[in-house]
Amino acid sequence: MTNVGANDNHSRLDGYVEYVTATIGEQAFGLPIARVQDVFMLEKLTRVPLAPPEIAGVLNLRGRIVTAIDMRERLGLERRRNDESAIAIGIECNGESYGLMIDAIGEVLKLAEDTRESNPANLDKRLASVSAGVHRLEGQLLVVLDVDRVLEIGLNAKAA
């Protein structure tokens, strides 16, 4: 549990990593800032029939086609009441663009790498599967998202 992602060398300053924080459900999450391309509002989402349930649809973001991932569905949380004014964090993986749909965006935190702890044993299984460890913040836990694992959708689901 020493590496957060392949591309986060830039954000690792003297043993510190910068995280973009977001809330999904009641939980706070952190994404290594080096993996985050942008944050945008979801507009004109096109549903994709027959797609895995985690994939909310596709949309046009400045001429690029972005695949929107419903993080609540991905984490096994209850569905959002409606899709209006959803915010997404744009990330890139193997040249493809994805938008992780979140409930709210938070601040950017600079956290020491050595304070990151491994997943608590009783962490929810679905959460644990996409978590790269946790940081203890004042009053709450920040789950560090392993972006590549979040995107492991459809590939193995269909292969089975």
Place this chain on the structure above:
Amino acid sequence: MDDLLREFLTETNESLDTIDVELVRFEQDPNNAQILGNIFRLVHTVKGTCGFLGLPRLEALAHAAETLMGKFRDGMPVTADAVTVILESIDRIKEILTDLEATQQEPQGADTDLIGSLERLAFPVAATRADAAAKQAAGTLVRQALERPLRPGEVSLDELERAFRETAVEIEPAFPAKEPDGASAAPASAAKVFRDVDDETGAGKLASQSIRVSVNTLEHLMTMVSELVLARNQLLEIARRDEDTDFKVPLQRLSHVTAELQEGVMKTRMQPIGNAWQKLPRVVRDLAAELGKEIDLQMVGAETELDRQVLDLIRDPLTHMVRNSADHALERPADRRAAGKPETGTIRLSAYHEGGHIIVQIADDGRGLHVEKVKAKAIANGLITEAEAAKMTEAQAQRLIFAPGLSTAQAITSISGRGVGMDVVKTNIDQIGGTIDVKSVLGVGATFTIKIPLTLAIVSALIVEAAGERFAIPQLAVIELVRAQANSDSRIERIKDTPILRLRDKLLPLVDLGRVLELSAGQGSNAASGFIVVMQVGSQKFGVVVDDLFHTEEIVVKPMSSRLRHIGMFSGNTILGDGSVIMIIDPNGIAETIGAASNANELGETEAHSASLEDATQAFLVFRAGSPELKAVPLSLVTRLEEIDCARIEMSNGRHLVQYRGHLMPLVRMNDGVQVRGRGVQPMLVFSDEGRSMGLVVDEIVDIAEDKLTIEIASQTPGVLGSAVIRGKATEIIDVGHFLPQAFEDWFRRKEDTRASAQRVLLVEDSSFFRNMLPPVLQAAGFRVVVAVDGEEALAILKKDREFAAIITDLEMPGMDGLQLAAAIRDDSRTAHIPLLAISSYASPAMLERIRQAGFREFVAKFDRPGLISAVKGLCTELVEAA
């Protein structure tokens, strides 16, 4: 050095490809000095560059090849052996180049073997002189050979002279060229002449007119243009909403420029399809030599241009298909002679534009596809069941060759049949949004037709709506649009749950797009109206029901996210003018769902051998049972129509019975939808046999109709053979054989038990309809029936098993017909005693005479059920008495 080497590799590879083609041409036309000149120049260039770059191994080999070709030019006769050795040398050079590309070093090794044979061919006289023990014959041969070309040589003296002059010039600078700078800086007049010659012969001239641009640059340019097209579309969409905007005029201008730019950039990517064919003459030549066949490869339309991306993707499939044709399709000269064809087989490749597509055809005049073998193989591999195979049309069965794991080659050869079959070809063509189809006539040949888009980047698509979502359907696959309306000629009919459109008297299977994409809940639209996009994939036609149709739009296909790529219904996605993302439907994906659902079939094409069936009309009893759709059964199978007073219907042991002519007759309901009425009269169809009767309860007897019978769509439902058009209406044809055992479980078995094995009959019938219809009739009469689908299968059965009381065969069958089968049975003393009975839809008096002469004892019309039974019984009794 790196750049230089790369340039050298690219250029040399291109030259070598050209040499391949030219050499094969040259072999066929050895007196063509121009071709020889081309080859010579190319090899010489390769040699020269190798020397310049310090690649001694390549240089030595090229030099030896050049020397031999120089001899050709000097008048030595061109032999196939010599050309083979030169081609081998070219192959070796290619191998070395591949290594060179990988390691940037010339691989170790020597080519003394090839150089040796090249030299032996080039200097036979020298060899003879050096070797005192050499045969004098070789010398005379050469001398003779030297004499021979003098005649043509004298005629084109000018050509010869020029050739000599060039040789003299070229050989000299070959040495200075070895030293770096030699060719360019040496003031030697010889070198100057050499350069002039080179310029004159084209390389220099071409260079001034074209430049090399890396493919990446063009790709990038194309991407940018695609983005520009999208942005333009978006702007146009905005302008459309705003009527009077100042943007209108400049926007129009922008639109035009964009369109022209798009066209221009596309042009830079266009290459003649001949580039993909370049290797084929060589491939075919080698194959012909290896297989001992004579093959004429004709190429038409090589100049037809298409996008290089598409070109790259079809190159391998095309090569594979030509190999297949040469290897499997074309027969050996002796076989061709026996079949009355010219000994030289022809493979004809042609390409032409049609709409926004390119059609490539590969036609051969070989043996054609053996449909039954294809079917047998498909059954053996578990791709289809025998029942499915029996119901397939000829075209469907031919298309089985595109199924994975199906190669009908009996022997695995070094050329093809390595388990990589037509399925790979189809997959490759599917990938580029193209379609492939095959038409074949046994013994005459086969034609493969490939339809591919000109380009992959920008395609024209029809925007449709289903279940509130919009989708793009590639225009390539769309044939026509139909608006279906209730109460009109074109309305959506339903047979069971399968929606069908009757389009110009053909049944077109329909799919509801919303339902296929699982957007609309369960039942979906049961409406008889809607928009239907008639599509064609291969020769499979079907209709896609959508809620609404919009415009067509030029769309830029963008690959789907890897997380969505497993969804077979979409081939990609794109951004529309209004900025929204839209999924692009993959016609192949839709076609597959139809294939699975209803055993799709095609319009416009009918089974070749069902002609006899089509010509004969027959009477059908048309009725309704359980649903408003029409059902029918051949009238000849029905004994009687009855309307029975419901008061007479009794229940016994949970079954409906009626006293009928002194017996109890069980009643069977056609399906669960049919209710046995409580009052009034109950219509039913009565089927009787040997004192036993059964009543099939229906709702309403509609009519008796005369029509041709063509089962358009085979059915999976028990009790239904399939659907046909009868008097212009889609109608289900009922399988009576399914209902008889429901009345008397032992309807068929009872008689088998009581009769001896002498009562087995062999039924040979290619039509699946009669194969389904006749056995129940015969079984009901107490015979055990063994069925063969054609003459060959019948003979195969008879080899193992001759215990038949009679053989009943159809006369019209593909391959071996009934008369030929009869002759084969008569010729075999072990089977000659079995009485033969011919069945056919139609026979003229002359035909009847031929039937008698062929040894048939009886002839019965196909639908004459009592006649058939009595004839078979007659034959069998005779046999028993005789025994």
